[in-house]
Amino acid sequence: MVSSTEYGSHTWDLLLKVDHQHEDVAKEFPLQVTGDLHVGGLMLKLVEKIKIAQDWSDYAFWWEQKNCWLLKTHWTLDKCGVQADAKLVFTTQHKMLRLRLPNMKTVRLKVSFSSMVFRAVSDICKMLNIRRSEELSLLKQSEGTLKKKKKKDKNKEPATEDILNLCNSPVSSGLPANPGLYSKTMTPIYDPVSGSPASSTITWFSDGSSTEQNCSILALSHPNCSPETLAEMYQPRTLADKAKLNAGWLDSSRSLMEQGVLEEDQLLLRFKYYTFFDLNPKYDAVRINQIYEQARWAILLEEIDCTEEEMLIFAALQAYHVSKLSLSSETQDSTCESEVDEVEAALSNLEVTLEGGNKSNILEDITDIPKLADNLKLVRPKKLALKAIKTYWFVFRDTSISYFKNKESAQGEPIEKLNLKGCEVVPDVNVAAKKFGIKLLIPVADGMNEVYLRCDNEDQYARWMAACVLASKGRTMADSSYQPEVQKILSFLQMKNWTMCSQTASEPENVDMKPECFVSPRYTKKFKSKQLIARILEAHQNVSQMSLVEAKLRFIQAWQSLPEFGLSYYIVRFKGSKKDDVLGVSYNRLIRIDMATGDPITTWRFSNMKQWNVNWEIRQVAIEFDQNVFIAFTCLSADCKIIHEYIGGYIFLSTRSKDHNETLDEELFHKLTGGQE
Numbered sequence: 187m188v189s190s191t192e193y194g195s196h197t198w199d200l201l202l203k204v205d206h207q208h209e210d211v212a213k214e215f216p217l218q219v220t221g222d223l224h225v226g227g228l229m230l231k232l233v234e235k236i237k238i239a240q241d242w243s244d245y246a247f248w249w250e251q252k253n254c255w256l257l258k259t260h261w262t263l264d265k266c267g268v269q270a271d272a273k274l275v276f277t278t279q280h281k282m283l284r285l286r287l288p289n290m291k292t293v294r295l296k297v298s299f300s301s302m303v304f305r306a307v308s309d310i311c312k313m314l315n316i317r318r319s320e321e322l323s324l325l326k327q328s329e330g331t332l333k334k335k336k337k338k339d340k341n342k343e344p345a346t347e348d349i350l351n352l353c354n355s356p357v358s359s360g361l362p363a364n365p366g367l368y369s370k371t372m373t374p375i376y377d378p379v380s381g382s383p384a385s386s387t388i389t390w391f392s393d394g395s396s397t398e399q400n401c402s403i404l405a406l407s408h409p410n411c412s413p414e415t416l417a418e419m420y421q422p423r424t425l426a427d428k429a430k431l432n433a434g435w436l437d438s439s440r441s442l443m444e445q446g447v448l449e450e451d452q453l454l455l456r457f458k459y460y461t462f463f464d465l466n467p468k469y470d471a472v473r474i475n476q477i478y479e480q481a482r483w484a485i486l487l488e489e490i491d492c493t494e495e496e497m498l499i500f501a502a503l504q505a506y507h508v509s510k511l512s513l514s515s516e517t518q519d520s521t522c523e524s525e526v527d528e529v530e531a532a533l534s535n536l537e538v539t540l541e542g543g544n545k546s547n548i549l550e551d552i553t554d555i556p557k558l559a560d561n562l563k564l565v566r567p568k569k570l571a572l573k574a575i576k577t578y579w580f581v582f583r584d585t586s587i588s589y590f591k592n593k594e595s596a597q598g599e600p601i602e603k604l605n606l607k608g609c610e611v612v613p614d615v616n617v618a619a620k621k622f623g624i625k626l627l628i629p630v631a632d633g634m635n636e637v638y639l640r641c642d643n644e645d646q647y648a649r650w651m652a653a654c655v656l657a658s659k660g661r662t663m664a665d666s667s668y669q670p671e672v673q674k675i676l677s678f679l680q681m682k683n684w685t686m687c688s689q690t691a692s693e694p695e696n697v698d699m700k701p702e703c704f705v706s707p708r709y710t711k712k713f714k715s716k717q718l719i720a721r722i723l724e725a726h727q728n729v730s731q732m733s734l735v736e737a738k739l740r741f742i743q744a745w746q747s748l749p750e751f752g753l754s755y756y757i758v759r760f761k762g763s764k765k766d767d768v769l770g771v772s773y774n775r776l777i778r779i780d781m782a783t784g785d786p787i788t789t790w791r792f793s794n795m796k797q798w799n800v801n802w803e804i805r806q807v808a809i810e811f812d813q814n815v816f817i818a819f820t821c822l823s824a825d826c827k828i829i830h831e832y833i834g835g836y837i838f839l840s841t842r843s844k845d846h847n848e849t850l851d852e853e854l855f856h857k858l859t860g861g862q863e
Contacts, residue, residue: 196220198270200263202232202247205277211238219263226259232276246300248275253444255279255300281449282353283442285310285324288456288480290411291403295352297442299449304438304855310455313352314404316473320839320850323458324442326434350403405471407479407508407738413702413710421487421707425768425781426823428489429755433824438831439860456480458832460752461773461839462742465529467735478508478738481745488706490750495616499681501704501718502725503741508734529743556663558582558653559596560646564589565623565638575640582650585657604628604637606657608791610777612749613651614638617682622647624654629789644683648675659774660793678747681728681740753777754832757823761806766822771832773839776809790817792837800830800861809833827861834858 197218204213215235219228225247233242247256250273256266268274279300285293295313298306303324311319422428435458436445447453457480465474484490485500492500559581566574578589579596585607588600606626614623622641627634641647652671653663661667701718702710709718729737745751753770760767760778767787770777778787790811798809805826808818821829838858841851 200228200268200270200272200274202228203273203275204232204236205275206236206238208238211236221264222262224260224262225256225266228263229259229276244278244280245276246279248277248443249273250275255441255443257300283447284349284450284452285455286452287314287404288476288483289404289407290479290483291348291350291408292452293350293352299443299447300441302439302441302856303436303445304852306442307438307455308850314472316476317470318463318473320835320842320855321457321459321462322455323438324436325454325456325458326436326447327454328430328433405475407475407504411703413700416486416703417707419487422489425755425779425784426757429757429768429823431489432754432756432828435824435828435831437827438835439856459773459835459839460746461836462529463839463842464844465739467739471735474735474738474742478741481742485745486704486706488708490745490748492748493616494709494712495618495682496744496748497705497709498721498725499729499744500741501701501722503729503737503744504704508737508741529739529746556583556668558649558663559593560650561593561642562589562646562650563640565640580639582653582657582663584662585660587654606654607660608775608789608794609654609658610634610786610789611651611654611658613747615647615679615682617644617679624651626654627786627789634786634788644676644679648672648679651675660791674743674747677740678744681725681744683728755779756821756829757781758819758821758829761818769819769821769829771829771836773836776833790815792833792840798830798833800826802861830861831859834860 197220200217200219202215202217204215206213215232217228217231217235219231223231228247229242229245248254249256249268252267256268256274258266279298280296281299282294283297285295287293293314295310297310301309304320307322307324308319311317311322316322422431436442436447436453457477462477465477467474482500482504485492485497559579561577562580563575563577566576578591578601579593580587580589581596581600586603586605588603590596590598590600604626606628608629610627612625612627614625615621622644624639624641624647626637626639628637629635639650641650649672652668652675655671656662656665656668701715701722704722705718713721729740732740752772754772756769756771757766758769759765766781768779768781770779770786774792776790776792778789779785780787790809794812794815796810796812798807800807804820806818806820807826807829808816810816820826835855835858838855841854
């Protein structure tokens with residue numbers, strides 16, 4: 187018999203593979219090791235045996251069978267579980283990766299393949315000068331979204347892609363990022379009007395002569411692709427198609443290598459979470475441009491639905507304005523001092539800067555409890571093909587709407603009282619037809635109760651719509667965001683409210699524009715080219731005076747106003763159900779949607795959520811809400827970990843505060859999103 191001490195000191199052979207570029211040096215090295223040798227000691231022995239004088243500091247062991255890195259260099263081989271049959275590869279932790287940005291440009295840069303994706307994305311964003319990296323993540327294109335492209339391109343020569351090489355940037359080379367870029371007291375690095383890089387920004391890129399070009403590619407928009415290219419791209423037709431778009435999000439708690447990503451692979455860098463915090467034109471030209479581009483492509487490829495009126499506004503903003511101004515080299519001076527918060531405040535800041543005025547957020551005529559009271563039309567859903575429309579006296583107080591037969595009876599009991607907390611608020615507007623409707627989907631025990639309100643004019647609609655939106659989030663009109671919400675709605679309506687004037691009478695034939703590049707294929711088929719040009723020029727009248735950054739922010743704001751904004755879709759099977767449904771995940775709620783009709787069935791707010799967990803054995807997500815509401819479902823279109831991370835990620839983002847500067851509680855993020863498999 188051999189004692190455990192003698193057995194533990196026994197040496198054994200371990201074959202190590204080294205990933206290096208020297209052709210005249212062997213790639214495999216056998217070493218005699220013991221179980222009590224630590225990983226750092228194994229690295230030292232291996233480097234001594236290789237006998238190549240180079241910097242090995244970025245190298246680490248990758249364990250092929252276990253699909254994991256051995257990064258804890260103080261651990262012994264016994265503690266790691268390494269035995270003689272282990273296949274260890276000594277390879278670099280930072281490798282080249284191609285990233286397709288939201289503006290469809292591809293950058294090539296060196297990324298950590300051993301760090302968790304959350305940390306890797308943070309480093310990537312520092313390279314690209316994008317603040318708030320927690321809003322972005324990496325996406326693998328699913329096979330379903332590539333099929334159409336492959337069929338179309340079968341007999342075509344592959345196009346040579348223009349790739350921006352950023353492998354020499356400071357962070358990519360493993361150097362720390364310039365702390366000034368993430369400081370609240372830093373000097374502005376972008377012109378807040380034109381979005382062009384200021385001189386201090388040029389030092390961010392280390393590529394010498396091409397620095398200015400690099401900044402321009404990331405921060406400024408470029409001419410649209412051809413209609414032929416647009417037609418070849420994947421366009422979702424159904425909710426099931428839209429679910430394919432969200433199936434490939436990488437796990438933020440695991441490394442790229444652990445998820446099968448190889449050197450020189452291409453991934454998509456996208457805004458995953460639709461809560462854009464602290465947008466500031468002075469520092470966020472790249473971020474604003476990339477959000478704008480993601481919104482633009484989502485609309486062009488019909489990933490999000492919009493009306494004809496809205497499509498023309500989007501076309502006017504991007505086609506005849508952003509594209510035009512981006513090509514112009516003119517810049518304007520600006521002095522912008524106050525801090526900004528999100529899209530509305532960024533616009534507000536810009537307006538104050540340009541106009542020299544002061545914005546007032548004071549709510550006028552507020553008594554103890556703010557309320558609205560007015561005559562509105564109540565539209566009942568169709569019964570026997572008839573629509574009942576009747577005028578009532580409506581009173582909005584706190585988060586509830588009550589309606590009465592007339593103003594005189596408002597002191598008595600209401601005909602009905604509707605609690606809007608947790609409801610869905612959908613605009614039903616056609617400015618040209620003077621139609622200002624609000625569709626309310628109010629959660630009840632057996633689904634959703636539909637209520638339609640019809641307003642008389644824009645002002646009335648803006649006040650009631652803003653109140654409904656806030657009430658759905660559990661906030662009242664006393665909230666400081668009420669007046670900005672009213673102004674935002676009025677601003678969007680004003681953009682829609684265009685009329686043909688003498689300036690637009692410039693014949694469409696004389697305008698150098700391909701309208702097919704600026705509207706989705708559905709509208710290209712519906713209208714002739716000349717008709718589209720004329721209508722885009724009409725819509726352009728209300729946005730023609732905007733600066734470049736303001737036009738982008740208005741575009742983002744209009745995108746945020748769409749009913750489907752911020753929804754990521756997944757096909758799920760609810761516990762106890764015999765058919766598949768679609769689950770929409772948003773920043774503040776989950777929505778169960780009928781897959782066949784697209785109608786919402788039930789909404790659950792995160793604010794009412796008590797806890798959620800995952801049964802990893804059967805891959806089932808279970809959530810408990812207030813009032814003893816329990817739901818459970820399995821995800822069919824993606825791994826359930828993706829939905830689990832979405833829920834935790836949105837809750838994490840809701841904890842952000844400007845007081846915390848730019849530092850993120852990474853530990854809290856992983857606690858909320860990591861799960862225990």
